[in-house]
Structure formats: structure tokens, C-alpha cells
Amino acid sequence: MQITEIYKSLQGESTHAGLPCVFVRLTGCNLRCLWCDSEYTFQGGRKMSSEQVWDEVKRLSPTGGLVEITGGEPMLQERELVPLMLQLLEAGYRVLLETSGERPLERVPPAVIKIVDVKCPDSGEANTFHLENLDTLNGDDELKFVLSSRADYEFARDFTRQHHLAERVNAVLFSPAFRKDATGARDSSHCLLDPQELAEWMLADDVPARLGLQLHKFIWDPALKGV
Numbered sequence: 001m002q003i004t005e006i007y008k009s010l011q012g013e014s015t016h017a018g019l020p021c022v023f024v025r026l027t028g029c030n031l032r033c034l035w036c037d038s039e040y041t042f043q044g045g046r047k048m049s050s051e052q053v054w055d056e057v058k059r060l061s062p063t064g065g066l067v068e069i070t071g072g073e074p075m076l077q078e079r080e081l082v083p084l085m086l087q088l089l090e091a092g093y094r095v096l097l098e099t100s101g102e103r104p105l106e107r108v109p110p111a112v113i114k115i116v117d118v119k120c121p122d123s124g125e126a127n128t129f130h131l132e133n134l135d136t137l138n139g140d141d142e143l144k145f146v147l148s149s150r151a152d153y154e155f156a157r158d159f160t161r162q163h164h165l166a167e168r169v170n171a172v173l174f175s176p177a178f179r180k181d182a183t184g185a186r187d188s189s190h191c192l193l194d195p196q197e198l199a200e201w202m203l204a205d206d207v208p209a210r211l212g213l214q215l216h217k218f219i220w221d222p223a224l225k226g227v
């Protein structure tokens with residue numbers, strides 16, 4: 001597998017935010033979201049066997065716990081990734097998979113918690129989510145919309161209602177996009193969409209979604225990698 005980094009930190013997003021988590025970040029992505037803060041994953045990385053990845057996860061978190069598989073787009077390496085996820089599940093880890101839903105998700109083991117990032121219009125990657133993937137979701141999974149404008153918000157609101165997302169998954173997350181060159185201040189001034197404005201829109205429309213902030217950007221310098 002081509003791996004950019006493996007590290008332990010606190011989970012920054014989703015309903016698991018705040019929990020200790022080992023992150024396995026795979027190299028490569030087939031999308032180019034305008035606000036992407038993971039461009040360093042597009043190339044490079046190092047080749048590791050599944051056994052080496054497994055050993056590193058065990059070293060960082062020997063007694064189980066949360067492991068997030070992320071990228072880049074991890075499902076581009078599905079052939080090696082699926083057996084690794086099964087191995088982690090069998091050993092008692094809770095496995096999260098962060099994916100855009102552009103690749104088919106039907107071969108993801110059902111016990112893996114999928115966090116699917118449906119791209120909104122102003123990401124520059126609209127319409128990349130495959131609707132068939134909605135049928136692979138279960139009550140533990142989560143859907144996320146990263147928003148940078150009112151148009152994004154309206155897309156997420158309408159998509160949530162149209163596809164009855166709140167009834168399909170554990171959580172629907174609306175999260176303001178962060179400026180990708182953000183550095184220094186650990187506050188919401190780097191958000192491309194003001195969280196207060198987003199909160200007001202969500203309340204006005206009574207959207208069945210929860211507002212999410214990227215916790216790690218408020219704990220560490222937003223430019224820091226590996227946290």
C-alpha cells in the first residue's frame with residue numbers, strides 16, 4: 001500500500017470527535033477539491049505492506065480503540081485495504097473510513113463505519129458522489145458536507161431532505177470549510193463560511209443535521225500536519 005503517514009491524535013470530526021485515534025493516511029486522490037488541506041497526500045508516500053501498517057497501528061494503540069483510514073482517497077487502494085480493515089475489525093479495533101463516495105463502497109465490510117464526504121458545488125468536485133453508495137450506508141455511518149457558501153448549504157440541505165439522510169445514517173454533518181493556507185490563530189476566522197451564519201441557516205430551516213467543526217484546527221496550529 002502507498003502510505004503518506006500513520007500517527008496517533010485526537011479524532012477531529014464526526015460524532016467520534018475528541019476520542020484518541022490512530023490515523024492511517026493513504027496516498028493519492030482522484031479529486032481536487034479547491035479547499036483541500038491534504039494536498040500533500042496526492043503524491044509520494046512510502047510503500048508499506050499490510051503487515052507493516054498493521055504493526056504500526058498495534059505499536060501506536062496496542063489495546064484496540066479507534067483507527068481511521070483516510071487519505072487522499074483510500075478506496076483507490078481497495079484491493080489491499082479491505083483485507084486490512086477486516087484484520088483490524090477482527091482484532092477488536094473500531095474502524096472509520098473517510099471517503100468521498102466517488103468509488104463504489106459495496107465491498108467495504110459492514111462493520112466499518114463509513115464517513116462519506118459528499119462534495120458540494122463550490123468544492124469544484126460537484127456530482128462526484130455516486131448515488132448507489134447511499135444503499136451501502138447503515139445506521140452507524142455518517143454523511144458529511146463541507147460547506148464554503150450559501151449555495152453549498154442549500155445543496156446540502158436539499159440533498160439531505162431529498163434522500164432522507166437523517167433516517168439512513170447515524171449523523172448528517174454540516175461543516176464549514178477551512179482556508180487551506182490557514183496558519184496561526186486557532187479560531188473560526190479561517191472558516192470559509194462563518195459557523196455562526198451556518199448555525200442561523202440551519203436553525204431557520206430546521207435541517208436534520210448537526211453542525212461540525214474540525215476540532216483539531218482549534219487545538220493545534222491549523223497548518224500543522226500529523227495531528
Ligand code: SF4
Pocket residue numbers: 029030031032033035036037038039041071072073100
Ligand atoms: S477528496 Fe479529500 S483528499 Fe481528495 S482533494 Fe478532496 S479534500 Fe482533498
